[in-house]
Amino acid sequence: MAGVNKVILIGNLGADPEVRYMPSGDAVANVRIATSDTWKDKNTGERQERTEWHNVVFFGKVAEIVKQYVHKGSKIYVEGKLRTRKWQGQDGQDRYTTEVVVDMNGTMQMLDSRSGGGVGSSVPFDDAPAYQSSRGGGRPQSSSPAPSSVGSSQGAADFDDDIPF
Amino acid sequence: MAGVNKVILIGNLGADPEVRYMPSGDAVANVRIATSDTWKDKNTGERQERTEWHNVVFFGKVAEIVKQYVHKGSKIYVEGKLRTRKWQGQDGQDRYTTEVVVDMNGTMQMLDSRSGGGVGSSVPFDDAPAYQSSRGGGRPQSSSPAPSSVGSSQGAADFDDDIPF
Amino acid sequence: MAGVNKVILIGNLGADPEVRYMPSGDAVANVRIATSDTWKDKNTGERQERTEWHNVVFFGKVAEIVKQYVHKGSKIYVEGKLRTRKWQGQDGQDRYTTEVVVDMNGTMQMLDSRSGGGVGSSVPFDDAPAYQSSRGGGRPQSSSPAPSSVGSSQGAADFDDDIPF
Amino acid sequence: MAGVNKVILIGNLGADPEVRYMPSGDAVANVRIATSDTWKDKNTGERQERTEWHNVVFFGKVAEIVKQYVHKGSKIYVEGKLRTRKWQGQDGQDRYTTEVVVDMNGTMQMLDSRSGGGVGSSVPFDDAPAYQSSRGGGRPQSSSPAPSSVGSSQGAADFDDDIPF
DNA sequence: TTTT
DNA sequence: TTTT
Numbered sequence: 100m101a102g103v104n105k106v107i108l109i110g111n112l113g114a115d116p117e118v119r120y121m122p123s124g125d126a127v128a129n130v131r132i133a134t135s136d137t138w139k140d141k142n143t144g145e146r147q148e149r150t151e152w153h154n155v156v157f158f159g160k161v162a163e164i165v166k167q168y169v170h171k172g173s174k175i176y177v178e179g180k181l182r183t184r185k186w187q188g189q190d191g192q193d194r195y196t197t198e199v200v201v202d203m204n205g206t207m208q209m210l211d212s213r214s215g216g217g218v219g220s221s222v223p224f225d226d227a228p229a230y231q232s233s234r235g236g237g238r239p240q241s242s243s244p245a246p247s248s249v250g251s252s253q254g255a256a257d258f259d260d261d262i263p264f
Numbered sequence: 265m266a267g268v269n270k271v272i273l274i275g276n277l278g279a280d281p282e283v284r285y286m287p288s289g290d291a292v293a294n295v296r297i298a299t300s301d302t303w304k305d306k307n308t309g310e311r312q313e314r315t316e317w318h319n320v321v322f323f324g325k326v327a328e329i330v331k332q333y334v335h336k337g338s339k340i341y342v343e344g345k346l347r348t349r350k351w352q353g354q355d356g357q358d359r360y361t362t363e364v365v366v367d368m369n370g371t372m373q374m375l376d377s378r379s380g381g382g383v384g385s386s387v388p389f390d391d392a393p394a395y396q397s398s399r400g401g402g403r404p405q406s407s408s409p410a411p412s413s414v415g416s417s418q419g420a421a422d423f424d425d426d427i428p429f
Numbered sequence: 430m431a432g433v434n435k436v437i438l439i440g441n442l443g444a445d446p447e448v449r450y451m452p453s454g455d456a457v458a459n460v461r462i463a464t465s466d467t468w469k470d471k472n473t474g475e476r477q478e479r480t481e482w483h484n485v486v487f488f489g490k491v492a493e494i495v496k497q498y499v500h501k502g503s504k505i506y507v508e509g510k511l512r513t514r515k516w517q518g519q520d521g522q523d524r525y526t527t528e529v530v531v532d533m534n535g536t537m538q539m540l541d542s543r544s545g546g547g548v549g550s551s552v553p554f555d556d557a558p559a560y561q562s563s564r565g566g567g568r569p570q571s572s573s574p575a576p577s578s579v580g581s582s583q584g585a586a587d588f589d590d591d592i593p594f
Numbered sequence: 595m596a597g598v599n600k601v602i603l604i605g606n607l608g609a610d611p612e613v614r615y616m617p618s619g620d621a622v623a624n625v626r627i628a629t630s631d632t633w634k635d636k637n638t639g640e641r642q643e644r645t646e647w648h649n650v651v652f653f654g655k656v657a658e659i660v661k662q663y664v665h666k667g668s669k670i671y672v673e674g675k676l677r678t679r680k681w682q683g684q685d686g687q688d689r690y691t692t693e694v695v696v697d698m699n700g701t702m703q704m705l706d707s708r709s710g711g712g713v714g715s716s717v718p719f720d721d722a723p724a725y726q727s728s729r730g731g732g733r734p735q736s737s738s739p740a741p742s743s744v745g746s747s748q749g750a751a752d753f754d755d756d757i758p759f
Numbered sequence: 760t761t762t763t
Numbered sequence: 764t765t766t767t
Contacts, residue, residue: 101299101300101302101538101576101577101578102273102274102275102276102298102299102300102538102578103272103273103274103275103299103341103506103536103538104273104275104299104301104316104318105271105272105273106270106271106272106346107268107270107271107272107602108267108268108269108270109267109268109671109703109705110267110268110269110765110766111267111764111765111766112764112765112766113764113765113766114764114765131764131765132765133267133764133765133766134267134268134269134765134766135266135267135765135766135767136269136345137266137743137767148767150764150765150766151269151345151346151347151348152348152764152765153269153346153348171764171765172765172766173765174705174765174766176268176433176604176671180301180316181271181316181318181346181362181364182316183316183317183318183362188357190355192353194359195361196360196362197346197348197361197362199346206433208431208432208433208604210604210669210705245763246431246763247431247762247763248431248432248632266703266741266742266743266766266767267703267743267765267766268671268701268703272437274506274538274540302578339540341439341506341598371598373439373596373597373598375439375504375540411596412596413467413596413597431629431630431632431762431763432603432604432605432606432628432629432630432761432762433602433603433604433605433629433671434603434605434629434631434646434648435601435602435603436600436601436602436676437598437600437601437602438597438598438599438600439597439598440597440598440599441597463597464596464597464598464599465596465597466599466675467596481599481675481676481677481678482678483599483676483678506598510631510646511601511646511648511676511692511694512646513646513647513648513692518687520685522683524689525691526690526692527676527678527691527692529676605761605762606760606761606762607760607761608760608761608762609760609761626760626761627761628760628761628762629761630761630762630763632763643763645760645761645762647760647761666760666761667761667762668761669761669762740767741767742766742767
């Protein structure tokens with residue numbers, strides 16, 4: 100059947116990313132991103148603003164980048180897809196949470212002028228076992244500069260499969 | 265602050281739209297749209313498919329179009345934005361529902377080859393008081409052909425403010 | 430520096446694809462896609478229509494799919510990027526042509542209801558040496574059904590690297 | 595027939611905008627935006643970069659904003675549509691130029707951290723007769739802060755029709 | 760011609 | 764909870 104399921108966001112992180120690791124060693128990073136709409140009220144003419152908060156989940160390589168270079172307040176561009184997860188509340192009832200998933204088919208870009216420049220630790224990924232995942236077979240590099248873009252989608256540089264990032 | 269909050273979907277309706285009217289007379293149409301991902305399992309090589317269901321809410325003029333020309337099984341293109349609503353469960357606890365909102369800044373296109381052709385009733389909108397909304401001051405026309413596109417966004421024809429559609 | 434360079438089109442082919450092969454054996458398919466804008470003239474109230482023609486170039490696997498299943502009149506969804514090529518006119522002067530490039534980072538979807546159903550030739554790809562490209566190591570299959578989506582982008586099923594499609 | 599014709603760009607201006615005015619008084623702003631792709635060469639493993647230059651044309655209110663707040667080096671988000679113009683070379687032959695058009699259905703966002711902050715002149719628009727266009731009937735304001743977003747599209751605040759911006 |  |  101196919102179809103298109105695409106989300107594009109530009110906004111700021113409300114807090115630092117929360118990173119965890121899958122049994123496979125792959126990283127998963129969760130962030131909250133705020134976008135805001137502003138408009139003038141038709142009647143009062145006063146400026147209105149509504150902030151929308153989005154749950155965004157990064158998988159794999161892009162999750163590592165998020166972990167290293169993105170933090171509270173960062174402005175980022177995100178391209179992903181919608182996914183609604185079902186889970187059980189404490190009362191046993193079904194609950195649903197909709198997230199924007201950014202995996203190897205998605206994209207992330209840092210939009211802050213000095214996007215992580217100089218942020219690169221001299222021992223990057225030493226606490227990121229996910230790096231030895233099947234997708235990345237490369238070796239960690241030292242003093243790596245912060246990439247400003249990750250992903251396989253249009254308009255964002257791809258990261259090789261055999262190089263850390 | 266601004267930001268970008270955009271969703272693009274192409275999928276099929278799981279059921280006919282549910283339409284209701286605001287006190288103002290504006291129509292609101294809710295639909296469920298399915299998109300599906302297909303891929304081959306890395307290990308087994310078997311084809312996998314995952315269907316994602318999206319709650320989409322149309323407001324105003326585009327809601328009227330959806331009501332008239334879109335139905336169960338219709339394939340449509342939708343451009344809107346994410347919005348998460350908070351509501352109270354019967355147990356008094358907060359629940360959240362994320363929807364794709366398509367308002368005057370969004371777009372809808374019918375993608376079925378014969379997109380509603382001949383569907384135009386000879387007495388269109390006679391049950392759509394919303395039409396006398398502040399946004400549309402025009403008079404209903406008879407035998408109107410089905411538009412295949414509605415909205416103000418790029419790539420989709422705009423509907424005038426003073427003509428039914 | 431990075432950046433985003435993305436084009437999304439839904440339109441119909443003005444003619445059958447023109448396919449050629451690179452020295453590497455990779456296929457390249459060129460098509461012309463028409464999109465149209467309709468609007469009502471502010472003064473006369475008459476419906477206006479403007480058709481825009483786009484040059485779209487497909488590379489690699491997606492080019493093979495286009496060759497096999499897409500033809501004059503087909504309605505497709507395309508996600509790619511802009512690229513302007515410089516070339517020499519017969520007069521020796523520089524000319525520029527802007528195209529929408531759909532490569533392994535782009536996407537293509539067939540939107541016709543019966544998207545190529547039954548189109549699958551019993552000897553697919555027999556004239557498509559490109560198939561033995563570095564990206565695809567698989568073997569052609571017979572009687573393959575038409576895929577309705579190709580590409581690595583969000584919302585479109587990916588085609589494996591080791592299976593024809 | 596309809597269709598979708600959408601372009602999304604994030605990039606930097608190569609030079610200050612060139613602004614001119616239509617007989618109607620409406621402003622038109624032309625800019626060149628660079629986006630760049632980076633990837634690693636499959637063989638040498640060396641990082642490659644390709645810069646793409648886009649001609650972007652802004653119409654109406656957004657053209658005024660561009661004129662006032664965007665300049666050489668600015669990083670912006672743009673949502674528009676493709677349009678190919680035909681023109682005559684000095685040799686009388688037809689030439690074609692493809693541009694990204696951003697009109698009232700498009701969007702522009704400034705992405706530099708301090709997006710025009712303090713840029714607002716105390717006498718904004720005094721050289722912008724276009725402002726008395728039919729779309730904007732408002733009066734120029736003094737000391738207006740720079741908006742970071744303009745347009746009617748999803749995810750970007752709309753500017754009222756009756757207020758300068 | 761921008762930017763990193 | 765971000766940002767302007």
